[in-house]
Amino acid sequence: MISTDRTIRMFLEFFRERGHELVPQESLIPPSGDSVLFTTSGMHPLTPYLLGRPHPLGPRLTNLQRCLRTTDLDEVGDSTHLTVFEMLGSWSLGDYDGPRSLRWGCELLRDGFGIDPGRMHVTIFGGDEQVGPDDESWRTWEELGLPVEPTTEENWWSHEPTGLCGPDSEIFVWTGPGMPQGTPTTDDRWVEVWNHVMMRYVRHSDGSLEPLRRPSVDTGLGLERLVRILQDRPSVFDIDIFQPWLTTLPRLWGPLDESSMRLLSDHLRSCIVVLGDRIVPSPNGGGYVLRRLIRRVLTTLWRDEPTRTLSDLPIDLIEGTLGHFRQSRPPREVRTVLLDEERRFGRLLERGWQVLSRPRFTGPLRDDDYRYLHETHGLPRDLVMYLRVGHGDPTGNVVR
Ligand code: SER
Numbered sequence: 001m002i003s004t005d006r007t008i009r010m011f012l013e014f015f016r017e018r019g020h021e022l023v024p025q026e027s028l029i030p031p032s033g034d035s036v037l038f039t040t041s042g043m044h045p046l047t048p049y050l051l052g053r054p055h056p057l058g059p060r061l062t063n064l065q066r067c068l069r070t071t072d073l074d075e076v077g078d079s080t081h082l083t084v085f086e087m088l089g090s091w092s093l094g095d096y097d098g099p100r101s102l103r104w105g106c107e108l109l110r111d112g113f114g115i116d117p118g119r120m121h122v123t124i125f126g127g128d129e130q131v132g133p134d135d136e137s138w139r140t141w142e143e144l145g146l147p148v149e150p151t152t153e154e155n156w157w158s159h160e161p162t163g164l165c166g167p168d169s170e171i172f173v174w175t176g177p178g179m180p181q182g183t184p185t186t187d188d189r190w191v192e193v194w195n196h197v198m199m200r201y202v203r204h205s206d207g208s209l210e211p212l213r214r215p216s217v218d219t220g221l222g223l224e225r226l227v228r229i230l231q232d233r234p235s236v237f238d239i240d241i242f243q244p245w246l247t248t249l250p251r252l253w254g255p256l257d258e259s260s261m262r263l264l265s266d267h268l269r270s271c272i273v274v275l276g277d278r279i280v281p282s283p284n285g286g287g288y289v290l291r292r293l294i295r296r297v298l299t300t301l302w303r304d305e306p307t308r309t310l311s312d313l314p315i316d317l318i319e320g321t322l323g324h325f326r327q328s329r330p331p332r333e334v335r336t337v338l339l340d341e342e343r344r345f346g347r348l349l350e351r352g353w354q355v356l357s358r359p360r361f362t363g364p365l366r367d368d369d370y371r372y373l374h375e376t377h378g379l380p381r382d383l384v385m386y387l388r389v390g391h392g393d394p395t396g397n398v399v400r
Contacts, residue, residue: 001230001231001240002113002227002230002231003227003240004223004224004227004239004240004241007113007223007226007227007230008064008086008088008223010108010112010113011062011064011088011108011221012062012063012064012088014104014108014112015060015062015090015104016062018060018104019060020060020061020062020090020091021057021058021060021061021062022061022062022063023046023055023057023061023062023063024063025063025064025065025066025326026039026044026045026065027039027066027277027278028066028067028068028084028273028274028277028279028286029277029279029286030044030045031044031045031047034047035160036160037070037285037286037289038067038068038069038070038286038289039065039066039067039068040067040068040069040159041065041067041087041089041159041220042063042064042065042067042087042088042089042220043089043091043159043197043218043220044065044067044159045065046061046091046218047159047163047164049091049093050091050093050164050199050216050218051164051202051212052212052213052214054093055093059092059093059094059095060090060091060092060093060095060096061089061090061091061093062088062089062090062091063088063089064086064087064088064089064223065086065087065089066084066085066086066273066325067084067085067086067087068083068084068270068273068274068289069083069085070083070289077259077262077263077266078235079175079191079228079234079235079236079237080191080222080225080228080235080236081236082224082236082266082270083266083267083270083293084266084269084270084273084274085222085223085224086223086224086325087220087221087222087223088220088221088223088226089218089219089220089221090104090217090219091216091217091218091219092216092217093214093216094214094215094216096217097136097217098134098136098137098140098169098196098198098217099136099137099139099140100217101196101217101219102137102140102141102144102169102196103140103144105171105194105196105219106120106144106146106171109171109173109193109194113226113230115173115229115230117144117145117146118180119173119174119180120146120147120171120172120173120174121146121147121148121149121171121172121174121180121183121184121190122141122146122147122148122149122169122170122171122172123148123149123150123151123154123155123169123170123172123184123185124137124138124141124148124149124150124151124155124167124169125137125150125151125152125155125156125167125168125169126150126151126152126155127150127152128152128156130209131167131201131209133150134155134167134169134198137167137169137196137198138150141169147183149183149184149185151185154170154185155167155168155169155170156168157195157197157199158203161203161205162202162203162204162205163202163203164199164201164202164212165199165201165202165203165209166197166198166199166200166201166215167197167198167200168195168196168197168198169195169196169198170184170192170194170195170196171192171193171194171195171196172184172190172191172192172193173190173191173193173229174189174190175189175190175191175228175229176189191225191228191229192222192225193221193222193225193226193229194219194220194221194222194226195219195220195221196217196218196219197217197218197219197220198215198217199212199215199216199217199218200212200215224236224239224241227239227240227241235262237261237262237265237266241324242265244317244320245264245265245268245269245317246261246265248314248317249261249264249265252308252312252313252314253301253305253308253312254305260300263296263297263300264297264300264301267293267294267296267297267300268297268313269321270293271290271293271294271297271338272318272321272322272334273321273322273325273327274286274289274290274293275290275329275333275334275337275338276321276322276325276327276329276334277327277329278329280337281294281337281341291341294338294341294342294345295341295345297310298310298342298345299386309342310335310338310339310342311339311342313335313338315331315332315335318331318334318335319331322334348378348379348383349383349387351377351378351379352377352379352383352384352387353387355373355377355379356373356379356384356387356388361373365384365388370384
């Protein structure tokens with residue numbers, strides 16, 4: 001069985017053998033001036049170089065980057081989505097072209113990792129009113145003998161509404177039983193593992209596209225998704241790096257249903273990594289996302305058993321997670337912040353119950369009641385609803 005660590009090494013070695021330099025991993029805090037809260041992909045810290053600045057390490061790069069995406073938070077718990085995940089990447093900054101990148105992608109998956117091409121499907125950009133179909137990629141995949149599905153929106157990559165963008169081509173692997181069926185857009189057992197973006201344009205605020213003087217290729221491969229396929233597991237939560245969570249959590253907190261188990265492993269692991277990058281819980285920004293992740297963990301734990309506590313979390317689980325992500329923050333510091341947040345949230349719930357037991361709040365609440373509870377008592381609407389109904393999710397969706 002190929003381990004996660006070996007998968008990382010194989011990917012990076014493959015590209016290093018083809019002249020790519022290893023870019024050091026950045027933290028989850030995006031470059032200054034960036035409008036998003038966290039690093040969301042391997043290309044993210046490379047934006048100035050994709051826009052044309054020469055990179056000090058040269059035009060061929062590769063790396064492994066930790067990423068955090070809150071847009072997928074509602075999907076956490078299915079078989080493919082994680083809040084914090086790792087992305088393997090390769091870049092040609094104005095060097096080789098898209099077809100070269102696609103050929104290497106196919107070679108590595110097929111000959112390096114041994115994935116049967118009969119279980120692969122690709123998608124390409126089929127064209128829209130501004131840009132024609134990506135014929136070059138289409139031809140390349142046909143020459144490689146892989147089935148191709150053209151789409152429009154799904155195969156146009158952009159980080160934000162304006163800025164770098166271009167057509168992309170995604171490689172999917174069949175994860176269902178038996179012979180592959182349907183296509184990536186018609187059957188979700190096709191799991192996307194690797195995206196190759198032909199970074200060719202900058203979009204301006206009026207919607208117009210300006211071709212880049214030096215087009216690049218940006219690829220990102222979801223590490224845990226690939227490992228799930230290589231280890232032939234039913235979900236990303238069943239791969240080797242999740243084993244310590246699967247064995248430890250039920251020992252600490254008794255039998256947990258599958259969705260609680262997945263949410264707890266995903267969110268606790270994410271909290272540790274975010275704290276490992278020295279982000280602190282706060283009422284706004286990235287710190288607020290962290291606070292909400294911790295609160296989702298706590299409400300999941302307390303739903304069935306209010307005496308469960310994060311003090312139970314063994315230090316070696318924190319240490320192992322920080323070690324995997326190569327983070328140097330002492331595990332005890334991470335644990336201290338988690339426990340402080342647990343106490344703070346416990347006190348907030350206590351105060352909430354007291355305030356809400358007043359006669360004024362026993363009937364239906366109006367908007368000005370919610371405003372008063374929030375402004376005077378620090379009780380946001382979703383928390384009030386949680387306290388009144390006695391169950392549910394007081395932290396809602398982290399993305400607002
Ligand atoms: N930018 C692409 C992605 O995030 C590939 O790195 O999927």
